[in-house]
Every structure is written in C-alpha cells, then in structure tokens.
Amino acid sequence: MFAHNKRLQYTVRVSETNPGLANLMLEQFGGPQGELAAACRYFTQALAEDDPGRKDMLFDIATEELSHLEVIGNIVVMLNKGAKGRLAEGVDEEGELYRAITGAGNDSHLTQVLYGAGAPLVNSAGVPWTAAYIDTIGEPTADLRSNIAAEARAKIVYERLINLTDDPGVKEALGFLMTREIAHQKSFEKALYAIQPNFPPGKMQGRPEFTSVYFDMSQGGPEVRGSWNDGPKWDTVSDREQQFAVDGGDGSATVALDNEEEALLSQMAARTMSDPEADPLTGAELGEALSDAVTADDQADGGSVLR
Numbered sequence: 091m092f093a094h095n096k097r098l099q100y101t102v103r104v105s106e107t108n109p110g111l112a113n114l115m116l117e118q119f120g121g122p123q124g125e126l127a128a129a130c131r132y133f134t135q136a137l138a139e140d141d142p143g144r145k146d147m148l149f150d151i152a153t154e155e156l157s158h159l160e161v162i163g164n165i166v167v168m169l170n171k172g173a174k175g176r177l178a179e180g181v182d183e184e185g186e187l188y189r190a191i192t193g194a195g196n197d198s199h200l201t202q203v204l205y206g207a208g209a210p211l212v213n214s215a216g217v218p219w220t221a222a223y224i225d226t227i228g229e230p231t232a233d234l235r236s237n238i239a240a241e242a243r244a245k246i247v248y249e250r251l252i253n254l255t256d257d258p259g260v261k262e263a264l265g266f267l268m269t270r271e272i273a274h275q276k277s278f279e280k281a282l283y284a285i286q287p288n289f290p291p292g293k294m295q296g297r298p299e300f301t302s303v304y305f306d307m308s309q310g311g312p313e314v315r316g317s318w319n320d321g322p323k324w325d326t327v328s329d330r331e332q333q334f335a336v337d338g339g340d341g342s343a344t345v346a347l348d349n350e351e352e353a354l355l356s357q358m359a360a361r362t363m364s365d366p367e368a369d370p371l372t373g374a375e376l377g378e379a380l381s382d383a384v385t386a387d388d389q390a391d392g393g394s395v396l397r
Contacts, residue, residue, distance in 0.1 A: 099157040103259030104168040112169035121213035127223040129155035163209040170207035232291040234282040245271040
C-alpha cells in the first residue's frame, strides 16, 4: 500500500528556467538508468523475494526511488516553466519562440510541443520508457550484482548532469540523488556478501577443468597481464591450437538423425546442390559489359558524355 506525501524528499530550487537542460534531465526520469527503471526493478524483485531482510530492503529502496523520480520530475517541470507559458500563450513571434525552445542546439522542442513542457516518460533523446530496462533474473546473487551495477551507472549519469549546469539549486538536488546511489550500492553489496556462498550465482558449480582457465584469444599487440588473467589462480592458454576443441573432440557439430530425417535431408541436399562446373552469365556481368561499352564509346568520341 502506498500513501503519497506532497513534501519532496529533497527540496528543489531552480534559479532560472532552461528547457534544454530539462530535456537532458529526462535521462534520469524515463531513461534506462533512471529512477522509474530502478523503482520497478527493485519493487518486482521484492515481490518475489523469500528472504525477509532482503524483501524489506528492496521495498524500502524501491519506494525511495519513486521519491527520486518525483524529485527529478519536478526539476524537469521547473526548468520548463518559462517555455511552457510562452508556448501555450503564443506571446512570441514564431521564429523567436522556436529559437527559445531549441537554443544551444538542444532538442527540447520534443518535450515542449509533444508533452506541453511536462515530464514525459522518455529519455533525453525522446525514446519511450520500456519494461525492457528491467533486467531481473530471479536469482538474488545475480540480481544484487545487477542492482549494484545499475546504481553505479545511475551515479555516473548524475555526475554528467551535474557537470552540465551552473544552477546551484539543481546541482545540489542532483548531488543528493547521486549520493543516494552510493548508499544503495552499499546496501546491495552488504546484502550480497551476507549470502554465503554467493559465487558463482545460482546453485550449480562450474566444471573445474574450465573454471580457472583464461583463453588469450586477442593477440598481435601488447599483452597486459594482471590478477584477472594471470598468476597461480589461472591457467592461461595462448596456444591457438589449444583454444579450440577443448573437450578433446574434433571441434565439429553432429546430430543423431532417424532414418526418415536423414532421407529427407539427403533429398533436400541433392535438390539444392550447386554445380561446380557451371559458369552462368549474371546480371552484374551484363551491367559490367554495358559499362565497358559506354566507356569505349566515350573515349572514341574524345571526351566524356553524360548519359
């Protein structure tokens, strides 16, 4: 059950309207790293979670993300206020109004004209929000890792947005939202490490003969070694001959067919077989011959003729 409080989690103070900046802010409203995607991700995970501690945490953070959606949405609307009035009332000349909502090369005309300077669920490029942004798999050790990465990506987007504005109130609110991404990362990491064992994700262990093998597949330039691909915990394979058919087979694909399947496939193969002795004349060759003839005519005429 949800109950809405009209007081924002963080006060929004916008010094001046800026429709272009509003459009960029939509990345955290309706974008893949935005607050709605985060809220839906954690809410759906909480519904399916069987651990009471993680369930409570996920509901708490999902609900907070909705409050962040409200904060960023208010920033978008406040930044759009000036253009909203001018566009709705038509107080400017056509050209001046267009320049105002497309100033500095921004695409804010999209949100101004289509959405009336509101806060639509689209990203900064106008792409509609989609549930495809929710990458939950239903395994806590995998989902928590995904959540940590999602919070990290959102933090980076907030950093970039902060660097795009000199408005102190907007920077302050964005700084709060960015900081909360850090706090959520910490919660998710604590919850992940509280599961023992938590790696590899899921129940099944990997086949030991391949779990600690590093295949050096990219060669021909500088080779940089580190703990991620070298040392006593890794068996690094650089020999090309040892990088295929690692199961000891011949590296081919086979399937067992019954008699009917084999007969039908043989029939199809015979019907579609290419004749290696054939040399048919193609349309490309006909076009090439015509082009050569035209070139020869032009040379004979002593110049180039437009045909």
